[in-house]
Amino acid sequence: MQWPRAVIHVDLDAFYASVEQLRRPELRGRAVIVGGGGDDERRGVVSAASYEARKFGVHSAMPLGRARRLCPHAVVLPVDFTAYRKASSEVFALARQLTPQVEPVSLDEAYLDVTGSIAWLGPPEQMATGLRDRIANVCHLDASCGVATSKLVAKVASDLRKPRGMVVVPAGEExxxxxxxxxxxxxxxxxxxxxxxxxxxxxxxxxxxxxxxxxxxxxxxxxxxxxxxxxxRGIDRSPVTVPERPKSVSREETFVTDVLQRSELHRRLRACSADVGRQLRRGGWSARTATLKLRYADFTTHSRQATWPTPQHGDTVLAEAALRLFDGAWSGEPVRLLGMGVSGIVDAAQLDLFDAAGAPRDTRLDHTLDALRERFGKAAPRRGGAPALRDLDFRGEDLRADGEGDD
Ligand SMILES: [Mg+2]
CATH class of the missing domain: 1.10.150.20 (5' to 3' exonuclease, C-terminal subdomain)
Known part of the structure; x- marks a missing residue:
């Protein structure tokens, strides 16, 4: 069989519920519903349901109350994104053994362009079967795969025979x-x-x-x-795109009216830092250098940098650096624009990012907040109060102070 392009869509089956059943053996073979916000059960929705619960009509995005009525014997568990991220990164690592061209779509879904691997690893359907088997043997999770010449058809194919599905659509038969x-x-x-x-x-x-x-x-x-x-007709030319590691990540805010209160400026800066941290963690990156950007009402612009001894991605550490740079730079005059950025971006050590048990409390909280922001956008909670200051190594202070002139 000739493959002008070979795309595998891999999709984990009932992923969140399966991870829960995996770490709590007493739940295997039972109806499990993952969902809810923890505190406010009435407003909760189903994030995932095991196949045992789906038999009763429970599906994701359904209000939790309705799911409980349909399947009263189900075990309902809160969402634990730290555990799901860890399992997801293990699965994606297996996928990357087939090709570096892996595009994650969500924690439980990815596209692989395996065209370039056919000469080494054999036909794409064989690669997909091997991947599904390794996910089962190594991660103890079920996955379904679709194999086709495009992302679109591969996705339709993977969805067709869940769970443990394997659907191959040869070129020309889309x-x-x-x-x-x-x-x-x-x-x-x-x-x-x-x-x-x-x-x-x-x-x-x-x-x-x-x-x-x-x-x-x-x-x-x-x-x-x-x-x-x-x-x-199955025509889809969109390429499998691997998320690229940026050189820098930054976030800035221009105020509608100039701001003079230190507490308010701190608050805005912490929000910028949280956005930057979230983007870093989403890409699986850490950064070496923090940069503060500060523009006064007269358009004079200052920028200050500091470098950490080891790359960072946590909200608290990022905000701490931004606030210290700000306090060191601010003249007390009204501020027109404030921003925080990071550079010197490297891949975060996987263990540090994803090891739930070993991760410090701060990291777990960051991931929880990220998950909430993914779901609820701007309405999601943010960290409150000022972070405790710790000793940082500010080696590259005040590298640049320039007036850029425009917003
Ligand atoms: Mg899935």
């Missing part, structure tokens, strides 16, 4: 593979679009693919019609 499937199988085709298409008498992806494009454009508009029609 449209025929999708044709009998219902519209909602196509990623990105939401309930609203489905209703619209149903109004045209369309129920399957094959019917959508065969529908005259001109008529579809009149109904849905040029862009949506073209895109849907192509995707229904």
């Amino acid at each position: 449209a025929a593979f999708l044709a009998p499937l219902p519209l909602r199988r196509l990623p990105g085709l939401g309930p609203a679009a489905e209703r619209q298409l149903a109004g045209l008498g369309l129920a399957t992806l094959g019917a959508l693919a065969a529908y005259p494009i001109a008529a579809l454009r009149r109904r849905l508009g040029e862009h949506a019609a073209t895109s849907l029609s192509e995707r229904a």
Whole structure:
């Protein structure tokens, strides 16, 4: 079989619930629901359900109260992202043994472009089967894989025979593979679009693919019609993209009115630091150097840097550095812009980042807050009060002080 491009989509089955069953053997074979916010059960939703619970109609995003009524004997557990991140990083490490071209989509999903590995490791379907077996043997987790010439078709394929599914769509057979499937199988085709298409008498992806494009454009508009029609035939040229490590990460805020209170400036700076820290942790990175940017009402701009003895990614350490740089630089005049950045970015030691048991309390809290921000955006809680100051090694102080002139 010829593969002009070979993409594997690997998707862990009932991931959060499986991790819980793995570390609590008494839960294996039982209905497990992961979800809730811990404190406010009434507002909680299901994040994941084991297959034993799904049999009763429980599914993710369902209100927890409803899930409990459907499956009263289920064990309900709080979300523990630290544990899931650790399991996820182990699975992705196995995926990277097949190719460096791995694009994580979420903790339990990734695309692999294995085109370049075929000469060494054999056909992509063999790589996918091997990966699924290693995930089972090494991580003790179930995964489903789809193999196809594009991300789109590989994703539809992996979803088709869960759990422990393995669906291979050979090159040239994409449209025929999708044709009998219902519209909602196509990623990105939401309930609203489905209703619209149903109004045209369309129920399957094959019917959508065969529908005259001109008529579809009149109904849905040029862009949506073209895109849907192509995707229904399995056409998707999007590449597998490996997240790149940036040279620096920064966050700054220009105030609507100049700010004069130290406590308020500290508060804004801590928020910037938390955003920077979150981006570092999301990429699995640490940084060596912290930079403060400070602009006064008259547009004079100052920047101060400090270097840590070892790379850092924790909110407390980042905020601490930013506040110390600020206190050392601020003249007491009104501030127009304040920002915090880091550079000298390196890959964080995996153990430090992901080892739940060994991770300091601060790291675990950072990950908890990250998870909440991923779910709730700006409404999520942030760290409160000033972090305790510790001894830092400020080796590169005041490397630059310049006036840039614009925002
Ligand atoms: Mg999954």
